[in-house]
Amino acid sequence: MARPNVTITKLNGGLGGTVTSKDGVSLLVISVDSTAYALGSSSYTGIQLSDFESQGFTKAKDLSNNVLVWEHIKDFYTLAPAGTELHVLVIPATTTFTQLFTVANANYLALQTYLTSKKSLIKLLGVALNPSAAETAPTAGISADLIAAIPLAQAFADNEFAKFRPIDMLLEGRKFTAATMSAATDLRTKLSPNISVMISRDGARQAELVASGHTGSANYAAVGFALGRLAGISVQVNIGRRKDGAIGWTNAHLSAGQQVVLLSDADLDALSDKGYLFVTQDTGQEGFFFNDDPTCAALDNDYCYITRNRVINKAARIARQVYVQELLDEVSVDKDTGELSALTIKTFEDAIKTAIEDQMIEIGEADAIDVYINPDQNVLANSTIEILIQIQPKGYARFLNVKLKLVNPNT
Structure with missing residues (x-):
């Protein structure tokens, strides 16, 4: 018998450190009017702000060229933790949103x-512009160029999905101007569920830029900031989740300079109802928060929120990874009916269930998965297996209705 002893086991995980997720890998496309940047370069990649500064993206260069490039990258890493992978693609300042998403255009x-x-x-994918021409104030909230580009951007996203590269996009809603908020373009009518439009910026930061002599900062929206927020959270987390704390701004503006705190509740509700992504403040709470995570799609569309897109896109990537391994493998069919065998069905169902459960459900990104494969498939004739995968996403507490009253225990 061994001597009496005290056994000590070293446990791991108590400090809460996390491995950086690949779900937040982002591409920031920025237009500039400058020879200081290599247009169309594929070499701009990093995992922290200093990586990009060493590649020539600096605060001083922003000022000397009167553009916002370093600014958007800096904003990205304000909310995305160091270690989050970011790619930057620089395109000419003459590029419009419509041109960027027009097939056969060089920038497309x-x-x-x-x-x-x-x-x-x-x-x-985030897109920010530093236009070379003066910008005309829109009459419908966002520019005619951006309005026309939204469905084109969705077509681009659809094409990427078809090529097994699902993406979600944030576009910069520059110089947001409307006679009334009710006159602003209703983004919920644009049938573009993979596209969101960011129309806010940090007013205090913009004032600093102006004070430094940066005249090119008048009309920007903080796309890099919103992109960094999305990149730094899990796919099922709403960009505006209050429990994560305020975002650190002290004076939220819309992109033409309107102070959010001076807008009426009716105005803010109208913007939110129309699917704009912006930063707002809750009565009785300090700090600023994103309003929600809307996309340019109607509320009866399953993908009217960014979270739903990110969840289904991740599931699509996993399904692709699982089932591409099965291509051209032999499958058994029932000797009497010619239908898929029970063993084949179970093998295909278990493979995706295990992957989704391990990579999403166990870490809280979705609540359930159900897989159905109809056995009555003539795979001997058509070499095709149809698989239905149903993901149950998280619900969200968007509205809380509280009933409150005084009571007298003596009545």
């Missing part, structure tokens, strides 16, 4: 080529 091809080269690594 540059973006498509970049995403192709990275396979399915890029999950989030």
Whole structure:
């Protein structure tokens, strides 16, 4: 018998450190009017702000060229933790949103080529402009160029999904101007569930830029900031979740300079109802928060929120990884009916269930998965197996109705 002893086991995980998720890998496309940047370069990649500064993206260069490039990258890493992978693609300042997403345009091809080269690594795409021409104030909230580009951007996203590279996009809603908020374009009518439009910025930071002599900062929206927030959270987390704390701004503006705190509740509700992504403040609570995570799709569309897109896109990537391994493998069919055998069905169902449960459900990104494979499939004739995968996403407490009253225990 061994001597009496005290056994000590060293446990791991108590400090709460996390391995950086690949779900937040992002591409930031920025237009500039400058020879200081290599347009269309594929070499701008990093995992922290200093990586980009060493590649020539600096605060001083932003000022000297009167553009916001370093600014958007800095904003990204304000909320995305160091270690989050970011790619930057620089395009000419003459590029419009519509041109960027028009098939056969040189910048469309540059973006498509970049995403192709990275396979399915890029999950989030943000687009910010530094236009070379003076901007006319829109009459419908956002520019006619951006309004026209939204469905084109969705077509681009659809094409990427078809090529097994699902992405979600944030577009910069520059110089947001409308006679009334009710006159602003209703983004919920645009049938573009993979697209969101960011129209806010940190007013205090913009005032600093102006004070430093940066005249090109008048109309920007903080796309890099919103992109960094998304990149730094799990796919099922709402960008505006209050429990995560205020975002650190002290004076939220819309992109034409309107102070959010001076807008009426009716105005803010109208913007939210119309699917704009912006930063707001809750009565009785300090700090600023994103309003929600809307996309440019109607509320009866399953993908009217960014969280739903990110969850289904992650499930799509997992399904692709699981089932591409089964291509051209032999499958058994029932000797009497010619239908898929019970063993084949169970094998295909268990493979995706295990992957989704391990990579999503066990870490709280979805609540359940159900897989159905109809055995009555003539795989001997058509070599095709149809598989239905149903993911149950998280619900969200968007509205809390509280009933409150005084009572007298003596009555």
